[in-house]
Amino acid sequence: MTRPGDDGPVAILRDVRILVEPGTLTDVVGPSGAGKTTLLLALARLLPGVTGRIELGGVPASSMDPRMWRSAVAYLPQRSALVPGSVADNLLLPWRFKVHGGLTPPDAGRLREALDGVRLSDVALERPAERLSEGQSARVALLRTLLAGPEVLLLDEPDAALDDESAEQVGRLTRDFVDAGGGVVRVRHLRADVHADRRLHLEHGALSEMER
Amino acid sequence: MTASAIATSAAAAARVGGVVPIGWPQLLLASMFVVVTGALALWMQLGVTKQLAIAAARTYVQLLLLGLVLVWVIRFNQWWAVVGILVIMIVAAANVILRRAPDAPGGLFLTSVVSMAVTGLTVTFAVTGLVIGANPWYDALTVIPIAGMVIGNSMTGVALSLERVFADMDSRAGEIRTMTALGATAWEAAHPSVRTALRAGLIPTINSMAAAGLVFIPGMMTGQILAHADPLLAAKYQIVVMLMVAAAEIMGAVLAVLLSYRRRFDREGIFLEKGMRP
Structure with missing residues (x-):
């Protein structure tokens, strides 16, 4: 995989092959600058000028509209970027886009249930997003992505800056998604989760399997 | 005839097609506003005196050139x-x-x-x-x-x-x-x-x-x-x-x-x- 550089293409990931099976959680660990975020952005088709081949269920990325791809292969950045507006505005954000046109957005009852499920019972749907703590924002951002129904979830250090309760809730939501048949690639800076189905190590642009 | 009536009559006589003409002396007089403003800017160290001078010079040159071109285009x-x-x-x-x-x-x-x-x-x-x-x-x-x-x-x-x-x-x-x-x-x-x-x-x-x-x-x-x-x-x-x-x-x-x-x-x-x- 290469990216355009000042003096021609620069190799960022070398001969990386990663297969994400439905119902599996893959952790990718590695030091800072190893290319972990780059790998996720490339898989989500959010990195310009990338070469290589990606498929979803046997369908090449190149034959899919990028917006359709991103709604199916959802990337969640390390720092949850909630948009200005209320919690409900944020949870319903995907349905403002054409790619979700024709799909019925969840009603207020479903949104309330989703928030209660991650111990955000005290957070009103009308609360402005800027008044959420970092841990609450992370949970709302993950809920938003999951409510839109992706097939694969790409998580960038989802619990790196969270308090214990938020980290636990994010981990549980991720596991529920996997148990329901979703595929997850999660990058972590320090160590892989012992509960991950597969653990890979990324360094100098190369992926290797880690011993359990 | 009173003094004010004489002045009004003189101004009316000076009009060309209903417009009071502005000569070079009046233009130079108008420049004094910019000179005073520029001096004030210099005294207050606003750092815009040079730009003000250039802008004023451009106003003169560009508008007079435009006037000359328009005289020709309108006549032509x-x-x-x-x-x-x-x-x-x-x-x-x-x-x-x-x-x-x-x-x-x-x-x-x-x-x-x-x-x-x-x-x-x-x-x-x-x-x-x-x-x-x-x-x-x-x-x-x-x-x-x-x-x-x-x-x-x-x-x-x-x-x-x-x-x-x-x-x-x-x-x-x-x-x-x-x-x-x-x-x-x-x-x-x-x-x-x-x-x-x-x-x-x-x-x-x-x-x-x-x-x-x-x-x-x-x-x-x-x-x-x-x-x-x-x-x-x-x-x-x-x-x-x-x-x-x-x-x-x-x-x-x-x-x-x-x-x-x-x-x-x-x-x-x-x-x-x-x-x-x-």
Whole structure:
């Protein structure tokens, strides 16, 4: 995989092959600058000028509209970027886009249930997003992505800056998604989760399997 | 005959076609305002004295040159000479727009020219043809002053909107990336910035229309009244001018922003970070 550089293409990931099976959680660990975020952005088709081949269920990325791809292969950045507006505005954000046109957005009852499920019972749907703590924002951002129904979830250090309760809730939501048949690639800076189905190590642009 | 009656009669005699002529001594006298302002700026160490001097010199040179050219074009009154002047105005306006929008990406010259040309020509000829009824359609005496006002004002709106749309998208980079990751198109992700930019570009015009006649007497009406035109007729002309200027600003800003916002995105709708922009 290469990216355009000042003096021609620069190799960022070398001969990386990663297969994400439905119902599996893959952790990718590695030091800072190893290319972990780059790998996720490339898989989500959010990195310009990338070469290589990606498929979803046997369908090449190149034959899919990028917006359709991103709604199916959802990337969640390390720092949850909630948009200005209320919690409900944020949870319903995907349905403002054409790619979700024709799909019925969840009603207020479903949104309330989703928030209660991650111990955000005290957070009103009308609360402005800027008044959420970092841990609450992370949970709302993950809920938003999951409510839109992706097939694969790409998580960038989802619990790196969270308090214990938020980290636990994010981990549980991720596991529920996997148990329901979703595929997850999660990058972590320090160590892989012992509960991950597969653990890979990324360094100098190369992926290797880690011993359990 | 009293002293004031003699003075009035002398001023009336000095008028040429109802206009009080301004000679070189009066022009030099007017320059004293800039000299005083420049001295004040120097004393207060504002660091703008040089720019003020250059701007004042350019005002002299550019407007006198324009006057000389217009004398020739109006006397000559040929369609190609009028169109030539309009082309020069449009290209010059596009250059000014790019200088005033430093956050805008490169390669926007053509976009600016197209926006100014479509807006400037449409609004100018709509007003001269349909409202004023210029005959012939290229009548230099009518078309050039109207085009000057349309293009000049539209330029301000376009520059303000272009500057704002790119600055706003940069300030919303995180939000735009989030939207893109959730499947938004470039338009869906950029739309809040487009709205902000167009509002910023249009609000000065709307405010100006609302305050006209109450807070200030607009420039064209002032000019006509100074030239001893009927104030009611001057007011009617000013209404036409303000409405056409508003239309030109709105059209120009909308066109320029719609033609250019996508430059912050690549073909796949990815928002381009600063280091990745062409």
